[in-house]
Amino acid sequence: xxxxxxxxxxxxxxxxxxxxxxxxxxxxxxxxxxxxxxxxxxxxxxxxxxxxxxxxxxxxxxxxxxxxxxxxxxxxxxxxxxxxxxxxxxxxxxxxxxxxxxxxxxxxxxxxxxxxxxxxxxxxxxxxxxxxxxxxxxxxxxxxxxxxxxxxxxxxxx
Amino acid sequence: xxxxxxxxxxxxxxxxxxxxxxxxxxxxxxxxxxxxxxxxxxxxxxxxxxxxxxxxxxxxxxxxxxxxxxxxxxxxxxxxxxxxxxxxxxxxxxxxxxxxxxxxxxxxxxxxxxxxxxxxxxxxxxxxxxxxxxxxxxxxxxxxxxxxxxxxxxxxxxxxxxxxxxxxxxxxxxxxxxxxxxxxxxxxxxxxxxxxxxxxxxxxxxxxxxxxxxxxxxxxxxxxxxxxxxxxxxxxxxxxxxxxxxxxxxxxxxxxxxx
Numbered sequence: 105x106x107x108x109x110x111x112x113x114x115x116x117x118x119x120x121x122x123x124x125x126x127x128x129x130x131x132x133x134x135x136x137x138x139x140x141x142x143x144x145x146x147x148x149x150x151x152x153x154x155x156x157x158x159x160x161x162x163x164x165x166x167x168x169x170x171x172x173x174x175x176x177x178x179x180x181x182x183x184x185x186x187x188x189x190x191x192x193x194x195x196x197x198x199x200x201x202x203x204x205x206x207x208x209x210x211x212x213x214x215x216x217x218x219x220x221x222x223x224x225x226x227x228x229x230x231x232x233x234x235x236x237x238x239x240x241x242x243x244x245x246x247x248x249x250x251x252x253x254x255x256x257x258x259x260x261x262x
Numbered sequence: 263x264x265x266x267x268x269x270x271x272x273x274x275x276x277x278x279x280x281x282x283x284x285x286x287x288x289x290x291x292x293x294x295x296x297x298x299x300x301x302x303x304x305x306x307x308x309x310x311x312x313x314x315x316x317x318x319x320x321x322x323x324x325x326x327x328x329x330x331x332x333x334x335x336x337x338x339x340x341x342x343x344x345x346x347x348x349x350x351x352x353x354x355x356x357x358x359x360x361x362x363x364x365x366x367x368x369x370x371x372x373x374x375x376x377x378x379x380x381x382x383x384x385x386x387x388x389x390x391x392x393x394x395x396x397x398x399x400x401x402x403x404x405x406x407x408x409x410x411x412x413x414x415x416x417x418x419x420x421x422x423x424x425x426x427x428x429x430x431x432x433x434x435x436x437x438x439x440x441x442x443x444x445x446x447x448x449x450x451x452x453x454x455x456x457x458x459x460x461x462x463x464x465x466x467x468x469x470x471x472x473x474x475x476x477x478x479x480x481x482x483x484x485x486x487x488x489x490x491x492x493x494x495x496x497x498x499x500x501x502x503x504x505x506x507x508x509x510x511x512x513x514x515x516x517x518x519x520x521x
Contacts, residue, residue, distance in 0.1 A: 122345060212337050215338060218342075227341070230373075254272055256272075
């Protein structure tokens, strides 16, 4: 089934579809490299900072896993919570504390998808220092400890 | 499939796939600020595009993206089923981190820079390209090393310097790095080589000594580009479409790179 056919588009945003395609391509290339016959489980951690739709990503993955190597494999999509720290005052916080800051990202910087406007972090999560400051002291010298990217948690092949 | 030194396997895999559809990657760098890398990268990309080559320009300067200003392209970016759509300047495709951050500062330390650059490249809908010109930021830090790794095997380097001995000294360090990293050097561009007042040339940074430069860089001088004050008022694109010393220098550079 094509990635971008109508059924897929009704259930997932474009970016979730594109990420699902990258995950499938990466797994298939690993299958080939390791000479495996099939994959029985794909489990990924999705960084909360990307604000991806977990269910949409899982749906898109299942839709794309059609070939003999991937068909029927279990799919798990977990959200890894984002957490940040301030180098200046030492405080730590999560996504809930930065929602107000993210809501203030100018409309002109939001990426236009066909039916929505998305934060740049949806596509480029590592750009977070441009949009997030320490909620306590206001410093921009912050870092994220986790929850900013997509990673494989587990891929089971046989 | 955990993260390796090469980065996240999901984004590096997607990047490799994009790279397969690009014939040549030209990295424009100097290792130093203030020599006009972004002007040279933008002028080269525009000139290649004017020649009919399918060309794109990628600005990976995280902290000081300036290509959007030079080429008069602005946010927002659009996303389609094929990825993030580059901005168009005539037929030239343009992508820059500045298109996502506008005038906001990006105070960022090491860590995520490699992944940020890989994601931007991997998510952009470049299509089939004859040439991708990459505007490298100053210094030899994360961004430069990430680009060398990301485009390894397909990239050649264009070194930009001014005739000033200070600039030549710093840029020659990048030449040495290119040797150790086995990145072929296409040649040297001497930027701000002279200023033309009527028919008289003056040399604000000293007269370029081609023989000396070629010996120091073990490479050929492929262009001497004049300092053109009209760039800031008339715009790079407009000046390159006219017949003048500036546009002729870029045309010659594009011919040298494109053939």
